[in-house]
Amino acid sequence: MIEVKNLSKTYGSLNAVSDISFSLEDGEILGFLGPNGAGKSTTMNMICGLLVPDEGKIEINGIDLLESPKKAKKHIGYLPENPPLYPEMTVMEYLKFCCELKGIGKKSKEESSRVMYLCGIEHVKNRLIKNLSKGYKQRIGIAAALTGDPAVLILDEPTVGLDPKQIIEIRNMIKSLSKNHSIILSSHILPEVNALCDRVIIMNKGKIAAIDTPENLSTDFQSVSKLYVEVEGPKEEVLYTISSLQGILAVEVVKEIDENIFGYQVEGEKNKDLRRPLFYALAESRMPILEMTVKKMSLEDVFLHITLNENTSEEELNHVDHL
Numbered sequence: 023m024i025e026v027k028n029l030s031k032t033y034g035s036l037n038a039v040s041d042i043s044f045s046l047e048d049g050e051i052l053g054f055l056g057p058n059g060a061g062k063s064t065t066m067n068m069i070c071g072l073l074v075p076d077e078g079k080i081e082i083n084g085i086d087l088l089e090s091p092k093k094a095k096k097h098i099g100y101l102p103e104n105p106p107l108y109p110e111m112t113v114m115e116y117l118k119f120c121c122e123l124k125g126i127g128k129k130s131k132e133e134s135s136r137v138m139y140l141c142g143i144e145h146v147k148n149r150l151i152k153n154l155s156k157g158y159k160q161r162i163g164i165a166a167a168l169t170g171d172p173a174v175l176i177l178d179e180p181t182v183g184l185d186p187k188q189i190i191e192i193r194n195m196i197k198s199l200s201k202n203h204s205i206i207l208s209s210h211i212l213p214e215v216n217a218l219c220d221r222v223i224i225m226n227k228g229k230i231a232a233i234d235t236p237e238n239l240s241t242d243f244q245s246v247s248k249l250y251v252e253v254e255g256p257k258e259e260v261l262y263t264i265s266s267l268q269g270i271l272a273v274e275v276v277k278e279i280d281e282n283i284f285g286y287q288v289e290g291e292k293n294k295d296l297r298r299p300l301f302y303a304l305a306e307s308r309m310p311i312l313e314m315t316v317k318k319m320s321l322e323d324v325f326l327h328i329t330l331n332e333n334t335s336e337e338e339l340n341h342v343d344h345l
């Protein structure tokens with residue numbers, strides 16, 4: 023749906039975006055993550071045709087954005103972080119105005135009704151925008167991006183400033199819109215990206231530091247496999263039994279639950295599944311496992327690993343480790 027090849031943009035001597043390439047597949051939700059100043063907005067602005075790259079190529083639905091900007095831009099709907107709404111207009115007036123800007127002409131009323139239906143805002147169509155909640159304003163911004171039925175939606179921080187109920191509603195809406203649209207979503211809320219996105223791009227200092235599914239990112243950046251187990255039995259014996267197993271790198275008591283029940287953190291070689299050997303060894307010694315959890319790296323851990331390793335001093339890293 024979108025092909026970005028060797029895209030670069032400088033502001034004076036600053037390389038805001040350096041030689042990045044990626045694609046957006048049909049029906050995919052692609053998350054854009056990165057610390058402030060990583061180059062996310064610059065990249066999104068180039069894809070939306072609002073900023074001209076110094077180098078590189080952007081194809082949208084097979085159309086070269088730089089060669090045929092007007093044609094290519096018809097396939098993109100953009101929700102900026104602060105949608106430019108006109109507070110004195112009613113919802114219907116504003117959406118008809120957006121349709122007219124996109125050259126929809128005679129069918130503007132029909133198209134406005136269609137996008138209002140998709141965003142669940144028909145019942146407020148005659149209300150002034152200024153009197154609506156932030157959640158509704160965000161829906162109007164998304165409805166405006168949907169006018170003209172673009173194949174791609176680019177959503178910049180779509181849930182910022184919303185209350186928890188509104189956040190869930192907007193997330194559900196994004197998920198259902200992905201059935202008919204490919205979506206690029208930038209967000210600082212990592213659990214949101216984890217829950218919504220099929221793939222994630224982590225940008226750092228103008229470059230793509232990682233691109234994969236949230237699941238694969240968690241596995242790839244994990245340097246060891248980790249487990250938490252609660253076992254009933256004499257502590258020293260449990261520690262001995264676990265540490266004697268092949269592939270175990272470390273084991274320590276992290277919780278005292280009862281006189282004879284402790285929680286242990288077990289670390290093993292990367293990509294090694296420790297669950298079965300642990301189960302059999304402890305069962306053989308008649309020390310029952312009462313709970314066992316595989317500890318995975320969260321998207322937040324991966325994000326911090328990538329961005330902090332390159333951006334911060336050893337001292338700051340130690341501080342984060344202890345948070």
Ligand SMILES: Nc1ncnc2c1ncn2[C@@H]1O[C@H](COP(=O)(O)OP(=O)(O)OP(=O)(O)O)[C@@H](O)[C@H]1O
Nearest residue numbers: 033036037038056057058059060061062063064065
């Ligand atoms: N118009 C501009 N003129 C000069 N420098 C700019 C301009 N716009 C952005 N920059 C710089 O380019 C770099 C990338 O900025 P960009 O806004 O793309 O990052 P971002 O990842 O979107 O950050 P944020 O999450 O804070 O929005 C930053 O160092 C920023 O200060």
